[in-house]
Amino acid sequence: MRVRNKPWAPEKIAAYPQYIVSNPDEWKGKWTDRFKRKQPLHIEIGTGKGQFITEMAKAHPDINYVGVELQTNVIVLALEKLIEEDLPNLQLLHVNGEELTAFFLPNEVDQIYLNFSDPWPKTRHEKRRLTYRSFLETYQTILRENGEIHFKTDNQKLFEYSLGSFSQYGLILKQVWLDLHQSEFVGNIMTEYEEKFSSRGQRIYRVEAYFPCTK
Amino acid sequence: MRVRNKPWAPEKIAAYPQYIVSNPDEWKGKWTDRFKRKQPLHIEIGTGKGQFITEMAKAHPDINYVGVELQTNVIVLALEKLIEEDLPNLQLLHVNGEELTAFFLPNEVDQIYLNFSDPWPKTRHEKRRLTYRSFLETYQTILRENGEIHFKTDNQKLFEYSLGSFSQYGLILKQVWLDLHQSEFVGNIMTEYEEKFSSRGQRIYRVEAYFPCTK
Numbered sequence: 001m002r003v004r005n006k007p008w009a010p011e012k013i014a015a016y017p018q019y020i021v022s023n024p025d026e027w028k029g030k031w032t033d034r035f036k037r038k039q040p041l042h043i044e045i046g047t048g049k050g051q052f053i054t055e056m057a058k059a060h061p062d063i064n065y066v067g068v069e070l071q072t073n074v075i076v077l078a079l080e081k082l083i084e085e086d087l088p089n090l091q092l093l094h095v096n097g098e099e100l101t102a103f104f105l106p107n108e109v110d111q112i113y114l115n116f117s118d119p120w121p122k123t124r125h126e127k128r129r130l131t132y133r134s135f136l137e138t139y140q141t142i143l144r145e146n147g148e149i150h151f152k153t154d155n156q157k158l159f160e161y162s163l164g165s166f167s168q169y170g171l172i173l174k175q176v177w178l179d180l181h182q183s184e185f186v187g188n189i190m191t192e193y194e195e196k197f198s199s200r201g202q203r204i205y206r207v208e209a210y211f212p213c214t215k
Numbered sequence: 216m217r218v219r220n221k222p223w224a225p226e227k228i229a230a231y232p233q234y235i236v237s238n239p240d241e242w243k244g245k246w247t248d249r250f251k252r253k254q255p256l257h258i259e260i261g262t263g264k265g266q267f268i269t270e271m272a273k274a275h276p277d278i279n280y281v282g283v284e285l286q287t288n289v290i291v292l293a294l295e296k297l298i299e300e301d302l303p304n305l306q307l308l309h310v311n312g313e314e315l316t317a318f319f320l321p322n323e324v325d326q327i328y329l330n331f332s333d334p335w336p337k338t339r340h341e342k343r344r345l346t347y348r349s350f351l352e353t354y355q356t357i358l359r360e361n362g363e364i365h366f367k368t369d370n371q372k373l374f375e376y377s378l379g380s381f382s383q384y385g386l387i388l389k390q391v392w393l394d395l396h397q398s399e400f401v402g403n404i405m406t407e408y409e410e411k412f413s414s415r416g417q418r419i420y421r422v423e424a425y426f427p428c429t430k
Contacts (some may be wrong), residue, residue, distance in 0.1 A: 138227075160391045162376065167388035174383075176375045178393065178420075205393075209382075 009076040013094060019082045020075070020092040024114075029105040035064045037089040043068055044113040045097040045130055050078025052115055052191045057090035059189065067102070068093045097130060099139075104142040112139050114151040116193045119158040131162035136169045145213045152180065152206040154197045159205040166209045177206040224291040228309060234297050235290070235307040244320040250279045251303040258283055258319075259328040260312040260345055265293025267330055267406045272305035274404065278325075283308045283315070311347060312353075319357040327354050329366040331408045334373040346377035351384045360428045367395065367421040369412045374420040381424045392421040 013020050019031040021027055021034070032038050040063050044053045047067030057065045067090070075094050082090055095103060117136040126132055131151065139149060150172065153159050164175065177183050181198050185206070190198070200202055228235055236242055236249070247253050255278050259268045262282030273278045282305065284290040297305055302419050310318060332345040341347055346366065354364060355425055364386065368374050381388065394396050396413050400421070403411070 156393050162394055163391045164388050167382055167386075172382050173379050173388075176378045178371050178375055 003073045006073045006076060008160070009072045011110065012076055013072065016079060016083060019090075020079050020094055024093055024095055024103040028103055029108060031051060031064070031104070033089075034091050037064070039064055039089075040110040041066065041108065042111040042113065043093075043109055044115065045100075046114065046117055047078055047092065048190050050075075050081045050092075050114075050115070052189055053078070053090060054081045054085060054087070055189045056113075057087045058085065059187070061089055062209075063089065065090045066069040066093050067091075068095060068097055070094070070096045079143055084130065097135065100138050101141050106141050107144045109142045110144055110147055112143060112149045113148070114149065115191045116153050116155075117151075117158070118151070119155040122159060126161075129161065129165075131158070131165050132139055133165060133169050136165065136171065140169075142210050143211060146210050148174070148208055148210045150206070150208050152194070152200045152204055154194070154204055156205070158209075165205065166207070170211065172212055174208040174210055178203070179207045180204040182192060216423060218286070218415070221288045221291060222393065224287045226371045227291055228287065228294060231294060231298065234305075235294050235309055237309055238311055239308055239318040242324060243318055246279070246306075246319070248283065249306050252279070254279055254304070255325040256281065256323065257326040258308075258324055259330065260315075261329065261332055262293055263289055263330075265290075265296045265307075266406050267328070267404055268293070269296045269300060269302070270404045271328075272302045273300065274402070276304055278304065280305045280424060281308050282306070283310060283312055285309070285311045312350065314327075315353050316356050321356050321357045324357045324364055325359055327358060327362070327364045329364065330406050331368050331370075332366075332373070334368070334370040336372060341376075343377065344373065344380075346373070346380050348380060348384050351386065355384075355426050358426060361425050363389070363423055363425045365421070365423050367409070367419055369409070369417045369419050370404065371418075371420070378422065381422070385426065386424040387427055389423040389425055393418070395419040395421045 031041055042063050042067040045068050047053050047069040050067055053065050053067040067078055075092060106116055114130050120128045151162060177185060181204055194204060246256055257278050258281040260283050262268050263282040265282055266283040268280050282293055295306055324345060329345050335343045366377060392400060396419055
């Protein structure tokens with residue numbers, strides 16, 4: 001996502017340590033302490049401007065959410081939403097998705113969301129896709145047994161690639177949607193990007209997959 | 216497929232025992248004897264009017280093909296194509312796909328094609344879909360280790376269902392195409408149905424999947 005530089009972003013992030021984690025290794029294995037209640041932990045990798053995770057947190061007060069985003073100029077917009085809503089079950093984590101094992105203990109996470117990840121269409125950039133096997137290894141490590149990945153995208157090639165990558169890594173596809181907005185799926189919460197592109201008639205693809213018990 | 220009744224079909228089928236097998240249990244484990252050459256065996260379940268399997272046999276003389284079709288009024292049209300072409304590497308089998316283990320030995324088949332199978336959209340008819348788990352069990356039995364299933368359809372719901380069914384059964388998705396005719400796939404051979412529906416702008420979905428070595 002290309003966004004305008006916001007020189008004020010780092011200062012703002014530093015001013016709200018109760019919402020956004022900047023020293024995340026301190027919290028490894030202790031995420032529960034940052035929430036009001038001990039309940040399942042779902043994380044979104046690449047939270048962007050935060051509409052999805054904020055709305056999810058409002059819709060599901062019985063789940064704790066962490067939105068992970070590397071880009072300072074983007075996560076600060078998610079932070080602004082969180083400040084306004086003051087949700088007890090949402091936290092933000094300002095790091096690179098690649099480094100998740102430094103911030104979560106094995107089995108600490110119950111579910112992972114990937115929404116409209118960068119497709120990195122060139123073959124030589126395959127390793128950067130968030131559904132490449134090295135990322136799946138990371139997700140498997142931090143997810144509990146039978147933990148699920150819920151992935152949606154409007155990018156056909158990325159979805160084709162990801163179904164293969166998931167399956168070849170050993171994930172089981174629980175359910176696939178090839179046109180989410182025309183389906184019977186209930187409770188879909190749209191990202192900013194999803195609102196924009198689906199209104200232009202773009203199909204949205206979705207898959208739920210899980211790691212079988214092999215740990 | 217709904218087709219006109221052809222009272223002459225049974226007689227025609229009986230007249231060409233060199234092309235179409237009517238006593239298939241005799242040939243279990245001996246399919247190679249019905250072909251000129253000993254080479255890999257690929258079968259199509261639901262061969263219909265036979266355009267796909269006939270063209271495949273012409274394009275790949277190094278592979279032996281068997282087209283399996285239950286409907287007498289349909290397979291007779293595939294037979295007519297075969298009579299005209301007189302292909303040494305194509306045979307027809309006039310039986311129900313459910314009963315394949317009665318006609319092929321374990322590991323006798325190298326690859327299975329499913330093309331535009333009946334979607335049986337009602338949930339109560341799930342068991343009739345050719346990608347339902349009981350059929351997958353049959354395919355696994357007759358396929359060799361790492362044997363592949365190549366499935367294509369224009370039916371979105373059937374494709375969604377089948378990806379899940381394959382994965383949950385333990386098949387690994389090798390590659391997925393969500394719009395075959397707009398893809399870089401080379402060598403696609405169309406069925407009669409595919410020609411008709413893709414010319415109307417219908418997307419064609421395709422997947423290649425294999426059973427990992429677990430026998």
